[in-house]
Amino acid sequence: MTTTQLIEQIRKKQSFLCIGLDPDLDKIPTHLHQYEDPIFEFNKAIIDATHHLCVAYKPNTAFYECYGIKGWKSLEKTIQYLNNKYPEIFTIADAKRGDIGNTSTRYAKAFFEQLNFDSITVAPYMGKDSVEPFLSFKNKHTILLALTSNEGALDFQTQNTTDTTLYKMVLEKSKTWKNATQLMYVVGATKAEYFKEIRNIVPDNFLLVPGVGAQGGSVEEVCKYGLNKNIGLLINSSRGIIYASNQSNFAVQAQIEAQKLQQEMQLELTKHSII
Secondary structure: HHHHHHHHHHHOOOOOOEEEEOOOOOOOOOOHHOOOOOHHHHHHHHHHHHHOOOOOEEOOOOHHHHHHHHHHHHHHHHHHHHHOOOOOOOEEEEEEEEOHHHHHHHHHHHHHHHHHOEEEEEOOOOHHHHHHHHHOOOOEEEEEEEEEOOOOHHHHHHOOOOOOOOOHOOOOOOOOOOOHHHHEEEEEEHHHHHHHHHHHHOOOOOEEEEOOOOEOOHHHHHHHHOOOEEEEEEEEHHHHHHOOOOOOHHHHHHHHHHHHHHHHHHHHHOOOOOO
């Protein structure tokens, strides 16, 4: 999917909501365990109930890898279902990969070609030659970890170097890499006070923003400094939507929670004269 197509979907749905598909067999409704593949059935129900309210889904691969081959098959079925039934949806493999050249190329092939995701999250620590292989795939996006939402982000990401801060160095340096226009960046909603400085460095790139909902981030605060002329935001909510209920009506409750966020986003788009 191109950036232009993503922007069109955001304007059409008046939403920049991304829903994290992080299934946990201990948390999903018990009646789903009767199915051969309860994870896929859970994901399918969530997708069918919320696809009109969001523009992206983000499976975190750890929630599939932990179940071995069965988990990978559930992930494969989920992405195939999305690509076949809802091709307008932007898909994110939250895999946090990154390694030197040839290995990164194989990771990229796995997620971009084999599974056919639109994007993947990548750790920048190993530098240019660990990221550029992902950027070589046309119409695919690499979402670089910049300033994450977790408490431990302060251990390294906000520490000062000689003349700047580490996360700012990551942003500045990545702009010089080949096909850098295909970069997006992870910036946590719990770090809303940093968005103004981040936008000064990467004014045009999309930002994937986790931390709204269960982690306490604010849509309004993120939009205040994070929105740009092409929206430029994908705000993610996982637990707050998919685990809104563990009863048989779980998909309906997920839809209700997703709609609350979509309405907040619609209000922000109107307030900032984007729609």
